[in-house]
Amino acid sequence: xxxxxxxxxxxxxxxxxxxxxxxxxxxxxxxxxxxxxxxxxxxxxxxxxxxxxxxxxxxxxxxxxxxxxxxxxxxxxxxxxxxxxxxxxxxxxxxxxxxxxxxxxxxxxxxxxxxxxxxxxxxxxxxxxxxxxxxxxxxxxxxxxxxxxxxxxxxxxxxxxxxxxxxxxxxxxxxxxxxxxxxxxxxxxxxxxxxxxxxxxxxxxxxxxxxxxxxxxxxxxxxxxxxxxxxxxxxxxxxxxxxx
Numbered sequence: 001x002x003x004x005x006x007x008x009x010x011x012x013x014x015x016x017x018x019x020x021x022x023x024x025x026x027x028x029x030x031x032x033x034x035x036x037x038x039x040x041x042x043x044x045x046x047x048x049x050x051x052x053x054x055x056x057x058x059x060x061x062x063x064x065x066x067x068x069x070x071x072x073x074x075x076x077x078x079x080x081x082x083x084x085x086x087x088x089x090x091x092x093x094x095x096x097x098x099x100x101x102x103x104x105x106x107x108x109x110x111x112x113x114x115x116x117x118x119x120x121x122x123x124x125x126x127x128x129x130x131x132x133x134x135x136x137x138x139x140x141x142x143x144x145x146x147x148x149x150x151x152x153x154x155x156x157x158x159x160x161x162x163x164x165x166x167x168x169x170x171x172x173x174x175x176x177x178x179x180x181x182x183x184x185x186x187x188x189x190x191x192x193x194x195x196x197x198x199x200x201x202x203x204x205x206x207x208x209x210x211x212x213x214x215x216x217x218x219x220x221x222x223x224x225x226x227x228x229x230x231x232x233x234x235x236x237x238x239x240x241x242x243x244x
Contacts, residue, residue, distance in 0.1 A: 001028055001029055001030060002029045002030070002070070002072050002095075002241040003029070003030045003031075003032075003068055003069075003070060003071050003072065004024055004029055004030070004031045004032070004071075004072045004074060004237065004241070005032050005033075005034075005059070005062070005063070005068065005071050005072070005073050005074065006020065006021070006031065006032065006033040006074045006076075007034075007036070007055075007059060007073070007074060007075045007076065007079040007082050007083055008033070008035070008036065008039070008076055008079060009075075009076040009077025009078045009079050009102070010077060010078035010134075010165040010169065010170075011134075011136040011137075011147075011162045011163065011164070011165045012039065012076070012077075012161055012162060012224075013035040013036075013039040013040030013041075013161055013163070014033040014034050014035040014036075014039070014040050014041075015035070015040060015161045016076070016158075016161055016224065016226055016227065017033040017226055018033075019226060019227060019230035020033075020226050020230045020233060020234050020237070021033055023230060023231060023234035024234055024237065024238070027234075027238055029238075029241075032062065032066070032068075034058065034059075034062060036054075036055045036058050036059075036082070037050050037054050037055060037058055038050045038054075038163075038166060039163060040161075043163060046164075046166070048132040048166070048168065049168070050166045050168060050169070051166060051168030051169050051171070051172040052081055052082065052085065052110075052111070052168070052169050052170075052171075052172035052173075052174070053085075053172055054169075055079075055082045055169065056082055056085040056086050056089070059073075059082060059083065059086040060086050060089050060090055063086070063090055063093050064090070068093060069092075069093050070093075070095040071093055071094050071095060071096075072095055072096045072098060072237070072240065072241045073086065073087060073094050073096070073097050073098070074098040074100060074237065075097075075098070075099055075100065075102050076100040076101065076102055076224075076226065077100070077101060077102050077103070077223065078102070078103065078111055078165075078169065078170075079102060080099045080102030080103040080104050080105070081102075081103060081105050081111055081114070081174050083097055083099075084097070084104065084105065084174055084176060085174050085175050085176070087181045087184055088175055088176050088177065088178045088181045089178070091178055091180040091181040091183070091184060092180070094181075094184050095184075095185075095241070096184065096185050096186075096187065096240055096241060096243075097184050097185070097186050097187070098186075098187045098188075098189065098237060098240050099186065099187070099188045099189070100189045100225065100226070100233070101189065101190055101191040101201070101223050101225065102201075103115055103201060104186075104188070104204065104205075105173075105174045106174070106176065107174060107175065107176035107177055108173050108174070108175075109173060109174055110170060110171055110172060110173050110174070111169065111170040111171075112170050112171065114202070115199065115201070117199050118170050121134045121137075121170075122134065122167050122170060122171075125167055130164070131167070132166060132167050132168065133164040133165070133166060133167065134164060134165045134166075134167060134170075135164050136162040136163070136164070136165075137196070139155060140196065143193055143194050143222065144194060144195075144196055144222070145222060146158055146159070147222065147223045147224040147227075148191060148193050148194070148221060148222015148223035148224050148225070148228060149222060149224050149227050149228055150222070150228075151228075154227055154228070157227075158224070158227060181209075182209040182210055183209075183210045184209075184210070185208065185210060185212065185215075185243070186208045186209070186210075186214070186215065187215045187216075187217070187236075187240040188204045188214065188215065188216045188217070189216075189217050189218075189219060189225070189233065189236055189240075190204075190216060190217070190218050190219070191218070191219050191221050191222055191223055191225050192218050192219070192220060192221075193219075193220060193221045193222040193223075193228075194222065195223065204216050215240075217236055219232055219233065219236070
């Protein structure tokens with residue numbers, strides 16, 4: 001049995017994994033898909049002080065309090081920064097890091113450094129009544145849709161999941177200064193269904209931090225593959241946990 005800890009991206013909540021969780025559980029694994037501070041059942045904790053460090057603490061605290069070991073730590077989108085920093089703090093608890101269409105910032109980088117187009121969203125927020133919050137981006141014509149989701153029923157459901165994202169999450173730097181974390185294997189799952197202009201992720205480095213060749217898989221769908229292709233994503237997560 002593997003232990004999967006699924007971490008949602010910006011604007012989403014733990015509910016975004018609802019179609020993946022039962023598939024992993026039916027394969028005999030334990031799965032946790034919490035909402036980070038400020039989202040879902042923790043929406044009441046949202047404040048200007050919530051940042052990347054808050055979300056890293058969420059993940060590390062859950063791992064410690066539940067005494068989780070050999071964790072397959074999965075991060076979608078912005079959560080690539082979250083799982084990287086969390087693994088830096090508790091590398092002995094992590095068996096595998098899986099980056100699902102997510103940023104992979106270097107030590108000291110912010111989400112904006114990794115994806116400069118995010119600064120435009122911060123600038124728009126600065127001119128609003130809540131300069132510390134960024135609302136979810138609007139739906140765009142297919143194939144972009146809403147986070148790559150184009151089915152009308154799925155879009156309607158996704159809207160019930162989304163909420164504002166704190167600016168501070170995009171401005172706090174990732175900390176990757178623990179050499180022990182470099183030994184953790186990485187798997188990257190990229191969605192090639194198209195991205196909004198300026199939001200294409202940089203290529204995955206050819207070599208992992210542990211010196212092994214990078215493992216990169218692709219899904220022919222939009223950004224929120226846990227909604228559009230949950231079965232295919234689950235199969236890749238199972239394969240990632242099994243190792244090379």
